[in-house]
Amino acid sequence: MSWSFFREFIFNWKSVGAVAPSSPMLASLIADSANISAARQILELGPGTGPITNAISKSLSSNTHYLGLEMNESFVKQLREKFPVMQFEAVAAQSFDFDTVLGPDGSFDAIVSGLPWTAFPESLQIAILDHVMARLKPGGLFVTFAYTGFHQLPSGRHFRKLLSSRVAELKTTHTVWGNFPPAFVYIAKMKEAATASH
Numbered sequence: 001m002s003w004s005f006f007r008e009f010i011f012n013w014k015s016v017g018a019v020a021p022s023s024p025m026l027a028s029l030i031a032d033s034a035n036i037s038a039a040r041q042i043l044e045l046g047p048g049t050g051p052i053t054n055a056i057s058k059s060l061s062s063n064t065h066y067l068g069l070e071m072n073e074s075f076v077k078q079l080r081e082k083f084p085v086m087q088f089e090a091v092a093a094q095s096f097d098f099d100t101v102l103g104p105d106g107s108f109d110a111i112v113s114g115l116p117w118t119a120f121p122e123s124l125q126i127a128i129l130d131h132v133m134a135r136l137k138p139g140g141l142f143v144t145f146a147y148t149g150f151h152q153l154p155s156g157r158h159f160r161k162l163l164s165s166r167v168a169e170l171k172t173t174h175t176v177w178g179n180f181p182p183a184f185v186y187i188a189k190m191k192e193a194a195t196a197s198h
């Protein structure tokens with residue numbers, strides 16, 4: 001049990017959205033699905049205490065830059081302690097706050113999200129996806145998880161529809177039953193860049 005995570009859930013249950021961090025099994029499935037070893041710029045949304053960040057760190061190339069946007073300052077402090085290496089940048093910011101963090105031009109090969117989409121109102125789902133998907137490179141991957149069963153709630157269905165309408169391909173994985181609660185992964189792929197024809 002991660003008490004620091006549970007404590008943040010008690011005080012900020014709407015944004016934390018889970019009573020426990022993702023299990024190592026779910027975190028590895030997410031990192032594998034995002035093809036981390038091939039990425040040069042990686043963005044993680046809502047890294048929390050860093051279970052997915054840890055899985056990412058295992059396949060990260062030395063010249064890859066990782067940016068984590070986490071709105072909870074206590075989690076950001078923990079992330080900086082756990083991942084002190086220069087290539088890991090953890091910033092206390094909202095998921096769509098790129099302009100203050102990156103400026104207008106940054107883009108990513110892979111975006112990994114641990115955000116509690118089903119707990120968000122539709123307006124927030126749209127606001128975040130609109131900002132984030134605009135920063136994904138052609139052919140880039142957006143990977144996120146959903147708690148099995150909760151994904152059938154109206155907000156879960158709405159999220160899937162929103163995501164699917166923004167990408168060329170949307171796949172789902174098997175459920176990781178050992179996670180609490182059990183969860184599966186959405187793997188969304190952006191359209192490849194059009195190649196010039198003569």
Ligand SMILES: C[S@@+](CC[C@H](N)C(=O)[O-])C[C@H]1O[C@@H](n2cnc3c(N)ncnc32)[C@H](O)[C@@H]1O
Nearest residue numbers: 015018021022046047048070071072094095114
């Ligand atoms: C369900 S927890 C997942 C934490 C971690 N990724 C994991 O898998 O264990 C959601 C995390 O997203 C963060 N979060 C929620 N809304 C956010 C937002 N709009 N911008 C940035 N972080 C957010 C919360 O503070 C929390 O750390």
